[in-house]
Amino acid sequence: MSGNKDSGSNKELAATFTPAEIENRLYKKWEDAGYFKADSKSKKPPFTIVIPPPNVTGSLHIGHALDHTIQDLLTRMKRMKGFEALWLPGMDHAGIATQNVVEKQLAAVGKTRHDLGREAFIQKVWQWKEESGGAILDQMRRLGDSVDWDREAFTMDANLSKAVLTIFKRLYEKELIYRAERIINWCPRCLTAISDIEVDHKDDSGEFVSIKYGDDDVNITIATTRAETMLGDGAVAVNPNDERYKHLVGKKVLLPLVDRMIPIIADELVDPDFGTGAVKVTAAHDANDFEMGMRHGVELVIIMNEHGVMEGTGTKFDGMDRFDARKGVVEELRKLGRVVSEKRPYVHAVGHCQRCETTIEPRLSKQWFVKVAPLAKAAADAVRDGRVKIEPEEMSPRYFEWVDNMHDWCISRQLWWGHRIPVFYGPNGEVVVCGPDEQAPAGYTQDPDVLDTWFSSALWPFSTLGWPADTDDLKKFYPTSVLVTGYDILFFWVARMMMMGLFAMDGKQPFNVIALHGLVRDQFGKKMSKSRGNTVDPIEFMDKYGSDALRFTLARGANPGTDQALAEDWIAGSRNFATKLWNATRFAKLNGATVEGELAKRSDLNAIDNWILTRLDQVIASADELFENFEFAKACELIYHFTWDDLCDWYLELSKATFAGNDAAKSQRVLGEVLDQVLRLMHPVMPFITEELWCNLTGKESLMITDWPKSDLSSQDQKSVELVNMMQEIVTEVRRFRNDQGIKSTAKISAKFIGLDKVGLSDYEAIPSPYP
């Protein structure tokens, strides 16, 4: 078959099924034929999915494979159902991640980005993107993703950048973007601010020390895990209702080591039951302290530079790394007898940079923020009032918990790779925000920072469709139909798209349904990670078992919103299923199955034919409903058992007698019909093998331009339904007979002998047997 692109109906199927031989050929066939392309001028109803854009630095991992399988499944099904289906592909520029990759390359030759300068560095990143970025796009072809490649988007594309500038300006004009000096999460290694969601909290064991401030007259003992910050303390705070300290409030106390007098203040935020009930206030280096400090006018003392090195304390600790200083300060205080309680280990959550795992340093810094309260409220309302549905519904509390409690979003990053903030500062402190095609007055300089990557990906559902221009795509395909993604980025991304979509599109939601799936774990249910060494490579599995087998395995495990385990054995099982299907079709063809001509009336068909057609109708109806309700696991299970158990183990075996008889024509048409429909039904999950077999069986062009099977349960008469219910009895009869007689093959038992008469089906003509 190699080299032959046409799989016509007259061609005999090879005895064995080799996925690699068909997959590349069929993908190319589909792509060349333009089946993936969506037309904004079409009269068909739209169905839209935008891909969660993978990082340009990324490659296909098993989680993508699941995510894509579901999206492709939905897209292919809707396409067959007569929708103008668009699955829009693309990538995210991934600010920090990408910049890190290129910086590492520079570091390998002993250079930093500063050696190149901003322009040259950005050019270098683009060059890297062209050469090695987007490996995942080719891997998507392997998987069979039916995406519209003509619409491939990248968050740094000119169009999408235009959207970023436009929305920035609009938000600024509505006072939803502002610049302020705040405590932000600072990564001393990446040298940039990062948002709350880019911080991973991990339990670290720290040292919780109690330190005595003051002298013989006024003294108070505080407890801290970050002793080095005491050098920048501006106050000590206690709870206003704490009887132990009431007499001290308002007084000043001596700060050891730096010999500064600092006030004792009272604030509700202090928990009297924690530690000593007194807390040091380092307003410039802690978010809580900053908040308290603002309320009480506490002095801001900056004691650390951007690298996390002590600076400006006027002590011998200047120039020391923050962690060394922590030890040093405690040691020094201990020498002075200031450490009241001995150190004890203490486990607490400490923030780490998501990219490089460096411990985050809260830092006082001037940054740009999005005021999220009004936007988040709109995002919450859209789900509350049912305009946007979350599937499965049990996930919505998580969504609400987040959008209802969201902090303002720090969007500026001290990086070079990304959308540069479109704000220009004049010589006298003027601030001008420039939209697309706007120019700042001469002599103004642009803010050096770039925007958080998530800022541009939040616009993805409409920026990819051409917004802010009023395009045909936007009119046709927005709001998108379904957003398919893992529940783990419900917060990272989904809520942000909701906020931006509702804001930019006059309250029109970016998608109607959020369909959440779980994570793929290893065969023991453990999370896959490189350090555990239990990661799997989807490409390897596709090479070995075929894309269809991987897709089927993932779809079959995809219960809504729950994680699934994956082991190589189950993929092999799916491959076996594909082989089964292959051989069933091969058998059908060898026995003259056909899709030509009218199906005989039910009353003219024998019992077995009636039974399988009735079952087929039932399965189509159920599978369709399950697919529509995102119950992919159950739909796959249903089709699997119908195909293997009902169709192959029983119908094919029993009808061997029929096909050998004189009156085979009606049954040949029935078998053709059943296979035709089953292949259609399975096409969204296993596109390659179904396409190959269906074209071979029918001699037609492609399953992709064929209608989705329809089920007409109303056409089922009472007798058909009874027959289905009786099949179990018939099966039992056959088995007993076969065992008693020592007959090895079901085919050798005539239907007459099966005992159709015995189970009261005399209305149906018994199948004549070729065997005596």
Next chain:
RNA sequence: GGACGAUUAGCGCAGCGGUAGCGUACUUCCUUGACAUGGAAGGGGUCACUGGUUCGAUCCCAGUAUCGUCCACCA
């Protein structure tokens, strides 16, 4: 600390008010004329624990334990 979910055969999962199923693994038999990536016959579970509701609970309710994911400014 909060939210949500899970706990059912060796492993991974369904299920559901009336004493349990699927895949895979395992045992035995079968080179049958689509398929040994197959067929047939089997073994294996006190459905986490403790109470409650009920004629009856794996399934409903409460609590306990363990695990998981996400969120979180207790220094």
